[in-house]
Amino acid sequence: MLDFFTSLNDHNLPYPDTLHPIVVHFVIAMVVFAFFCDVLGYFTGKARLFEVGWWNMFVATIAIFVAIIFGQFEAGLAQPYDVAKSVLNIHTLIGWSLSGIIAAITAWRYVIRSHNPQKLPIHYLAAGFILVAIVGVQVYFGDQLVWVYGLHTVPVVEAVKDGMLP
Structure with a gap:
């Protein structure tokens, strides 16, 4: 049994396939969906959508740290070659930055929710738009690591x- 956990497979991982992309896709979906619900709630006046946005951001805040743990572990096992290292470093830097940004925006959202759960200021929506844009850039670099540089692919x-x- 110990052999299973200490040996690496064809993907250079101790488990069947990468877990970082699985967890990080939840974070991406939750952040984008939270922003979508907040914008929709802002323009329709339906405060229930703000509640959906809040809970998505709350779970995304927890999930991003899980994604970073798996990302750091899998990046260490990836043995990136020279060309991929710069993209991996940028992806890592943005990932850690996003964890702080998402946590800060969620904390801000908690304060807003505590004062008036029926309204969101336009400044919060602007911050959400910027967050979604940063997530988009992060997705681009993550896609490059897999689809261009092939990290953790068998070949x-x-x-x-x-x-x-x-």
Whole structure:
């Protein structure tokens, strides 16, 4: 049984496939959906949508830290080659920054919700728009790591092990 946890598979992971993308897709969906609900609630006046937005941001705040834990662990096992390192470093920097930004926006949202759960200021929606834009940039770099540089894909893992990639 211990062999299962200490040996790495074809993806250079101790478990069947990457977990970071699975968790991070929840974060992406929750942040975007929270913003969508908040904008819709703002323009329709339906305060129930603000509640949906709040809970999505709350769960996204917790989930992003889980995504970062798996991301850091899997990045360490990826053995990125020289060309991919800069993109991985940018992706890591933005990811850690997003954890702070999401936590801060969620805290701000908690204060707003405590004072008046029926309204959202336009400044909060502007911050939500900026957050969604930053998430979009982060998605771009994450996609590059998988679809351009092939981190944790079998052919790239084999090429790195064989010394074909510096």
